[in-house]
Amino acid sequence: MTIQQEAQALAPELTVLRHTLHTRPEIGLDLPRTQAEVVQALSGLPLDVSLGKRATSVTAVLRGSAPQPSGARPAVLLRADMDAVPVQEETGLAYASRSAGVAHACGHDLHTAMLIGAARLLAARRAELHGDVVLMFQPGEEGWEGARTMIEEGVLDAAGRRVQAAYALHVFSNMAQGFFTRPGAMLASSSALLVTVRGEGGHASEPHRARDPITVAAEMVLALQTMITRRFDVFEPVVLTVGSLHAGTRRNVVPATAVFEATVRTLSDSVAEQVGQSALRLLHGIADAHGTRVDARFVRERPVTWNEPGETAFVDATIREVFGEDLHRPLAHPFLGAEDFSRVLAEVPGAMIALGALPTGADPAHAPFNHSGRALFDDAVLPLGAALYAELALRRTRAAQPPSLDTARVPYPSPTPPPEARP
The missing domain is CATH 3.30.70.360 (Alpha-Beta Plaits)
Structure with a gap:
């Protein structure tokens, strides 16, 4: 089976995990129940797992066994944030938050489930993995500087050397299903x-x-x-x-x-x-x-989230080849939201990818946006995110050198902001 097919087979399991996380949201840098769920979900996989000291982070390293033709073994980082926001959920879902005034209204429960799925897909393909993968499960994205805390505790060097590239996904409740990318400034x-x-x-x-x-x-x-x-x-x-x-x-x-x-x-x-x-x-x-x-x-506070153009071109090519042209959507303008994955991208090249998670049949013009107590995210995107995470890691570790910049096939409607915008 292809990675995409295997990810679809994991969909029921990932959905159960996402719902479990959704019912028990936690805020800030201290997410003990979420951390425990992640550790349990990773158990049995061939990973080197370490826990944060100043926050309830989880770092897991998967070491590939495929030989690297160039001799240099690259390491790639995949990030998922885990924390919720101080919002009262009003969705009426059967798995709605059971904690008053706290909800996964920004979709971080989906990110966590997707990265768990990617860990399982990659673990089954260690023989095809030409380098190492660092899985970064991060608390405290919503204003708590969780990324900076994990960087200071060594997440970028968890594989024994600095990662060469880093990627993250973020779901949006009012965008139709598909992957949205752009080089340069992605978020403000x-x-x-x-x-x-x-x-x-x-x-x-x-x-x-x-x-x-x-x-x-x-x-x-x-x-x-x-x-x-x-x-x-x-x-x-x-x-x-x-x-x-x-x-x-x-x-x-x-x-x-x-x-x-x-x-x-x-x-x-x-x-x-x-x-x-x-x-x-x-x-x-x-x-x-x-x-x-x-x-x-x-x-x-946070710097611009800057997508390195060469890495973005690599992401674009991967999306088009794996999922088809229809699911790759060039983004005309940056989002004016901010993300502390910008801390990672200020240290190593990489890209953040937006994933539309608008429920089927919903009107994007009227769908509640992220951070709304009524925001809804479609579970159907879980296998998409897991598969993309896995494909990016497998493909990026095949070459020790960064991907070449080739955006000729990507019709971005607006130019990349000038280099001065980069933090």
Whole structure:
């Protein structure tokens, strides 16, 4: 059987595992139940398994037995994130989350099941594997810097030498079934804007005797949106969204402080720095104008998730050959979401691939997106992801040298961003 056929045969087992993980989601770097499920699912396979010290990560190394003609044995890394998000699930599924306020609303349970499937497919083909494969089961992707923690603990060198390439899949609940790729920037960098406006409290009936931080914060929020549209080129993507704003205790009390937080997404480090400088200048100016003070910090978080063009071309060719042209879909523009797989790709070449997991019959225009409590992901993509992971590892370890850049057959609708966008 082909790898794709064997992956389809594993589908029922992978579905059960995914549902088990889905019912018991965990957040952050401490995922003891998830870690235990992964270790159990890997048991019996010819793997060198190690557990993280600062997080409940799992690293498994599969050593191929096929000879490498060049003499050099490459190592390839495959990543799956395992953590959930702080969202109340509202899907009504029979296997919905049993933990209040926590759900696998970003599809990481699918990623984990897919990589387990790939481990089984590859273990059965050790005689065909011309190098080693590092399986990276990562906690803490959702803002907890799990990738950085695993890198610091040596995941990139788990095979005894630095991996030559790294690949990851990410499912999307509103994209039709298929693999979406692009060279260059795949996802944006992320930064945080953290603001506390300090006024003077008082009685709401006499606001002139106070220094109302709420109205100042409201002006700041609107001014930040105007700043983005008037200070940055419309062809240079920048998103600034205030996602949290808190102030006050009672409607008849002017509070002393107002606090808000914003996320900033860009495709360039230099633009991110410009946003930070402009925002801080703007906030201090508004605070001064109203006789208040502001404590504001701009914090750089994750870099751009950068798909190395040669590795992306290799991924494209693999998808087309294994799954056919219909399932390979060039992506016109990057996603403005951020991913800490960017930490891995800043160290070694590789690519992140988007996998559409829209349920059959659903309308992509109205399907709830990732992180929604109503987001749904189709189990039918589990064998697709497992098969692609396995095929990438098998094919990439056959050659000690990186794949050549050949995108002639890939009609990407937009050019790759300039090298400056790379972290």
